[in-house]
Amino acid sequence: MILMSNTPVLQIKNLKTYFYSRDSVVKAVDGVNMEVHSGRITALIGGSGSGKSVMSRSVMGLIDKPGKIVDGEIWLNGRDLRLLSEKEMRKVRGKEIAMIFQEPAAAMNPVVKIKDHLFEAVHTHDRKARRKDKMPAFREVLLGVGLRDPDKILESYPFELSGGMCQRVMVAMGIVANAGVLIADEPTSSLDLTTQISILEELMSLRDAGIAIILITHDLGVVAQTADDMYVMKDGKIIESGTVREVFAAPKHPYTRYLMEPVHVEELR
């Protein structure tokens, strides 16, 4: 176990992200406070439309019109990301925060080979890096995320890989970027059960290596088996938070309790 430091690596204070349409305002994220620690998996759980994905995109600085971060602070490594320019933010993305998406194949440029995707992830924070020098490291990382034939994979295009393999490559990109914070937005929702397990195990070993992971999911099983801390989100607000054990042992909010009660279909049989 890594010693848990008391200062969070990422701290979100009163974050508000609103979406404006012609006649209404959607408060997708409405005053969220959150702390993320190194060496821990922090789960953000909520139903569809609860604002959890908007929240992660706000942290990454990826909110476009008609959305806007209206208020709040996002502290990462002693800086408020909201005060950074787009150029500075681009350096932060990939170098300090990396992100894994739900549809890995859609998040990767289909005509760029895997090795170039990986190199791109390195290049954002290490301008002097040379492609050739990095290849052995890439091979090792790919082996590390459970891809058995790294040489073949490096030369492949994203569409030649299965969904699970693409997701592993995304995890690998997160690793080579050497970012201290990794946001995983529903990393396993589109995958099969057996693949899901191995991806989650990769995430857990990253956690053990001291990386802070935000795991966005709607699956309580995933939270219970992998996460350390959890935040429950509903209608843009955090309604409950705590360590996973605490929350599962004694859920306070009625919505959390509703989520946790098992499916009682048996009596309907």
Next chain:
Amino acid sequence: MSDSGNMVEVKGLSKAYGQRRQEKYAVYNVSFAICKGEILGLVGESGCGKSTLGRLLLRLERPTKGEIYFDGQDITGYSFTEMRKIRDRMQMIFQSSANAFNPYYTVRQIISEPVMNYRKTDAGERDALMTEMLEKVGLDSSYLNRYSHELSGGQRQRVGIARALILGPDFVVCDEAVSSIDFVLKKQILKILAEQKKKNGFTYLFISHDMAAVKAVCDRIMVMYLGNIMEILPEAEAKALHPYTQALLAAVLEPDPNVKREKKILFKESGELAIPEAGCVFWPRCLYATETCMHRSPELREIYDGHFVACHYMKNKRTLEENA
């Protein structure tokens, strides 16, 4: 002929795609029956042919080989027109993807379509029927004039259920009906399905890759891998015997932080799923595979009452446990 207790029965059913030389089997030599009034679960990973099988049963696809019986009649060779005559008795709930509904249709048009095709009703009767159906699935008549893209994922799924159930069919195929939606809706939809079954005695084929959902609602569970049936569990809680089923079950994550998973991964990983040239389809990923498995393909045999397993090492149950 099938006996009258079976809603659906298939014998040696296969479906191949592609050109003659490079045929790929999506479903291979599958035989099973669904009893009247039961929910049969069909699980497997994506690409295992479970959706194809569901469509074959409703003859939305043409089988390459084998026979399909629906309530005792052999419908294998039925034409489009002959099938039309009995389609009101069999329905399908599609995955709630963006393509599940005609984008130019309102909910009213979507749900009234089967009614107009099979029942002689006037607009008033239809509206009453639709309102009743929508209320059953937790919506109301205010949704009738909306287009499908104006609905959320869960609402769309419920409209799909309403469309499938409005004719009161005897047999319903649910193709990943709860897979892409979040847990709150998942619960609601499972409840709707179970209630409808209890009240009306529907027979379901419940296709899903979500083991937890399947275990919650199904009477029996059938496990498929690469187009082949690996195991049929006689009840949802029965102990899995096939190594593949065990691997699938081990992969289910318990929503309880105090129950830690013991075994991690119970199968070998392979990059792509391909049918091996000979032997059992699962051997490349099976932890217990032996020489025999690589050369001879196992038959689906009844081990206990109603418990079918396709594995060479099931003659003697101990063999597997010792190996493990």
Next chain:
Amino acid sequence: MIKNTGRKLLRNKSAMFGLMIILILLLMGLFAGRIASHDPTLVDITNKLAPSSKEYPLGTDQMGRCILCRLIYGIEISMFTAIKVTFIILLVGVPLGMIAGYCGGIADNLVMRLADIASTFPSTLLALAVVGIFGPSLDHLVLVFIFLWWAPFARMVRSSVIKLKETEFVMAAEAAGCSRRDIIMKHIFPNTLSPVIVYATLRIAAVITHIAGFSFIGLGSQPPAPDWGVMLNDGRQYIDTHPGMLFWPGLAIVIVVFAFNLFGEGLNDALIPAEEEMAVVKETGDSNE
């Protein structure tokens, strides 16, 4: 869907601008007899090459004909003909594409081979050949255009039908007990239309330029018809002394083509979801030009 499309289109200023020009020109063409004060073919040598005046706002040509009146009457030849041609092309291409896509097999093969043949002919060469055999005339040209240009529409429709056949809602329609006719007419056909309409709008512009082009080289409309291409040809000899004769018909063509393109692209934005945007136009567009 339909509601949204209309709203998106109304909000698209350039598309609305294009549509306005098209409508105004169409009305002018329709009421050419009332608007134009002179007979477009009336020769008045005494008044030839007159400068702009109250009676002849754009002056007269080498035969003393009113240039403005000829332009207005020309709308019928270029725009009306182009719209008619495109309509016939649709009537041929869309059903053939539907048949090919839905039936597959031999029908598909037959239609697609015909389409291949149609699209391998170089349009200029074929036009020259036809005109060479049957004599120069706008009607002959129109036949050539129809023969050549139904193919991309058939291909487009066929590929969307093949995609649609596999979609869940078409399968659901079959499961709901729809007849074949309902499946085709209610579920497949309306969903193939968006790209077809967009492409047809752009195609009208292409037909207009082609008619003018062929008339310019003397293979289409014959003088003294007030065709814009013919007018351009007339103006050629007077380019130094009376550039207006060349300029005004040229401008008319540019405006019409511009208007149709603006409108077509606006339709594309409004009808086709963001991911597929312009893909249709890029794929199939302008390959025959």
